[in-house]
Amino acid sequence: MEKGLFKKIVLSLAGLLVGLVIAVYLSAQLNPEAEAAAAFGGKNISVDGVPDDVVQAALKTYVPPGQLDEYYMFASGGHSGNVFVYGVPSMRRIRTIPVFTPESAVGYGWTTESKEMLGEWSWGDVHHPALSETKGDYDGRWLFVNDNANSRAARIDLDSFRTSQILDIPNIYGPHSAVFMTPNSEYFMLGSRFAGPIPYGTYSPIENLSKDYNCVLAAVAIDPNNGEMSVGWEVLMPPWSFDLSDAGKLDSEGWAFLTTYNTEEAYELLEVNASQREMDYVVALNWKMLEQAANEGKYKIVDGVKMIDPLDVPGSVYLVPAMKSPHGVDVTPDGKYFIANGKVAPVATVFSFEKFKECIDNKDFQGEERGFPVVNYEKVRVAEVPVGLGPLHTQFDGNGYAYTTLFIDSTIAKWSLDTFEVVDVTPVHYCPGHLCAAEGDTVSPDGKYLVSLNKLAKDKFLSVGPSHPESAQLIDLTTDKMKILMDVPTDPEPHFAQMIKADKITTWEVFEKDPSQPGAVYEKENARIERDGNNVTVYQMGFRSRYYPDHVEVNEGDHVTWYLTNTDFDEDITHGFGICLYDLNAEAQPGETIKFEFVADKAGVYPFYCTNFCSALHQEMQGWFIVKPKGL
Ligand code: CUK
Ligand code: CUA
Numbered sequence: 001m002e003k004g005l006f007k008k009i010v011l012s013l014a015g016l017l018v019g020l021v022i023a024v025y026l027s028a029q030l031n032p033e034a035e036a037a038a039a040f041g042g043k044n045i046s047v048d049g050v051p052d053d054v055v056q057a058a059l060k061t062y063v064p065p066g067q068l069d070e071y072y073m074f075a076s077g078g079h080s081g082n083v084f085v086y087g088v089p090s091m092r093r094i095r096t097i098p099v100f101t102p103e104s105a106v107g108y109g110w111t112t113e114s115k116e117m118l119g120e121w122s123w124g125d126v127h128h129p130a131l132s133e134t135k136g137d138y139d140g141r142w143l144f145v146n147d148n149a150n151s152r153a154a155r156i157d158l159d160s161f162r163t164s165q166i167l168d169i170p171n172i173y174g175p176h177s178a179v180f181m182t183p184n185s186e187y188f189m190l191g192s193r194f195a196g197p198i199p200y201g202t203y204s205p206i207e208n209l210s211k212d213y214n215c216v217l218a219a220v221a222i223d224p225n226n227g228e229m230s231v232g233w234e235v236l237m238p239p240w241s242f243d244l245s246d247a248g249k250l251d252s253e254g255w256a257f258l259t260t261y262n263t264e265e266a267y268e269l270l271e272v273n274a275s276q277r278e279m280d281y282v283v284a285l286n287w288k289m290l291e292q293a294a295n296e297g298k299y300k301i302v303d304g305v306k307m308i309d310p311l312d313v314p315g316s317v318y319l320v321p322a323m324k325s326p327h328g329v330d331v332t333p334d335g336k337y338f339i340a341n342g343k344v345a346p347v348a349t350v351f352s353f354e355k356f357k358e359c360i361d362n363k364d365f366q367g368e369e370r371g372f373p374v375v376n377y378e379k380v381r382v383a384e385v386p387v388g389l390g391p392l393h394t395q396f397d398g399n400g401y402a403y404t405t406l407f408i409d410s411t412i413a414k415w416s417l418d419t420f421e422v423v424d425v426t427p428v429h430y431c432p433g434h435l436c437a438a439e440g441d442t443v444s445p446d447g448k449y450l451v452s453l454n455k456l457a458k459d460k461f462l463s464v465g466p467s468h469p470e471s472a473q474l475i476d477l478t479t480d481k482m483k484i485l486m487d488v489p490t491d492p493e494p495h496f497a498q499m500i501k502a503d504k505i506t507t508w509e510v511f512e513k514d515p516s517q518p519g520a521v522y523e524k525e526n527a528r529i530e531r532d533g534n535n536v537t538v539y540q541m542g543f544r545s546r547y548y549p550d551h552v553e554v555n556e557g558d559h560v561t562w563y564l565t566n567t568d569f570d571e572d573i574t575h576g577f578g579i580c581l582y583d584l585n586a587e588a589q590p591g592e593t594i595k596f597e598f599v600a601d602k603a604g605v606y607p608f609y610c611t612n613f614c615s616a617l618h619q620e621m622q623g624w625f626i627v628k629p630k631g632l
């Protein structure tokens with residue numbers, strides 16, 4: 001073939017190819033539905049030997065290189081004390097955020113700041129994350145979580161994805177019904193799981209449970225400017241256990257709804273004795289009224305906190321009968337209904353907030369218990385939806401449907417908030433506890449995705465021995481029938497998660513230069529070591545690929561305060577810092593100054609090095625910490 005002709009053919013073929021790629025790209029831009037499919041060149045693909053629904057599920061979860069997930073999902077890490085961040089729909093785990101437990105990957109628990117936050121505790125049990133809200137919608141500013149074990153709450157700032165504050169909550173044993181957010185993040189609330197004598201450390205024999213033990217509801221106030229948490233006030237409650245609760249919204253704004261179990265007040269063999277009564281309660285609290293009582297001084301101080309006895313504030317607490325040991329309670333997006341999930345009873349009971357208010361106005365009570373009026377069940381309940389066995393939690397899609405997990409059935413039931421009929425059921429694997437819908441706890445859920453957070457994974461993943469992971473399953477809500485798209489393993493334990501549209505969160509790329517911050521050093525001329533008696537302060541900086549200074553000599557027994565500033569302001573250039581054989585490890589993000597303190601109690605020579613691969617000369621980023629023995 002003639003050389004010129006060959007060239008022409010090659011060029012026009014190349015042109016065709018470029019045109020095709022552009023066409024596929026443009027069609028993907030015009031039709032976001034087809035975005036994932038476009039990566040394969042078209043929507044209705046069939047692959048030999050692969051069922052069509054599997055191909056479609058793969059397309060719906062595939063996020064091609066260069067593209068990003070549509071949602072963040074923040075999942076509790078249970079007794080790991082962490083929060084896990086997933087991208088949805090890919091279900092890739094993007095990040096672990098340490099909260100209540102040290103995490104050497106980022107030096108959390110070694111730096112002075114994180115050490116002080118963790119205090120004396122070595123672990124925590126994160127159950128329920130809650131995103132901050134404005135007008136009932138997630139606003140992408142903060143994430144709050146509870147510690148069911150050591151009675152704490154924490155704030156994670158979503159500009160840095162870091163734990164920024166940990167708050168001790170007095171007077172609550174196992175703040176399990178938490179955290180749930182009021183619609184404008186005025187408060188998040190926590191209710192006790194375990195009854196106990198308050199304050200902590202008080203002795204009373206277990207037989208005195210009914211008399212001396214209490215549960216408590218705490219309202220933690222959130223500073224709207226910076227998210228700073230402080231205990232606003234607490235409410236003294238009977239020794240009944242609370243499960244995950246919810247705040248009223250729109251129509252029911254100003255109220256909080258808590259489910260109880262063990263209104264029997266049993267203290268032994270709870271498995272049997274806490275399920276004696278046919279009915280327990282949803283406790284409805286008018287938090288605006290209680291807030292006012294706190295402002296008016298109607299409280300006692302218990303362990304430094306304003307403790308309100310609700311019997312001193314008539315009209316602030318009512319009991320709504322609910323079937324046998326209910327589990328979670330959930331408020332519908334419009335705030336019109338609150339739903340008690342039966343757990344032992346095979347129903348989700350739907351209560352009308354309007355009817356509840358009518359009962360209060362007409363004093364339509366069927367009795368009272370512990371001084372609280374019990375509203376008339378028949379009047380307030382609008383439906384008992386036969387969802388199946390073991391209903392635990394409910395979420396919403398914004399299209400008029402509710403989704404309830406059935407722990408015993410290993411299913412999720414979809415049911416109508418209009419007809420209160422079950423319209424679809426899907427098996428999940430296995431034993432779901434919570435579930436998480438896209439923007440599912442807001443006044444305007446997105447539908448689209450639902451994640452089932454399952455307690456057992458059994459045969460779902462390659463075996464790793466007797467300890468199995470738990471599992472999460474992504475479910476497509478865009479079709480009439482729920483469809484499982486994919487399974488991913490989760491580590492202990494996905495109690496609850498919240499899913500937020502990714503574009504609502506704006507993160508920092510690097511830390512800003514701030515010469516006013518203590519210990520910060522931005523020029524190598526200022527890097528130095530200062531001594532004041534037995535106190536040595538190191539002002540060190542690190543950048544690709546060395547530390548200034550890279551020799552630090554102290555005397556055995558010195559108290560060392562060490563500042564390290566990462567002066568690489570480029571995105572993703574982290575410098576780590578570990579001192580060999582000194583059990584010391586930290587990490588400084590671009591622009592960040594970290595601080596750690598320790599006593600140089602071992603003499604000798606100890607290399608230190610950058611633990612985070614940062615450049616071609618990362619191996620050279622090292623130095624020596626030299627401790628001169630006493631008496632030398
Ligand atoms: S509780 Cu209901 S399944 Cu801790 Cu949220 Cu786990
Ligand atoms: Cu700095 Cu590796």
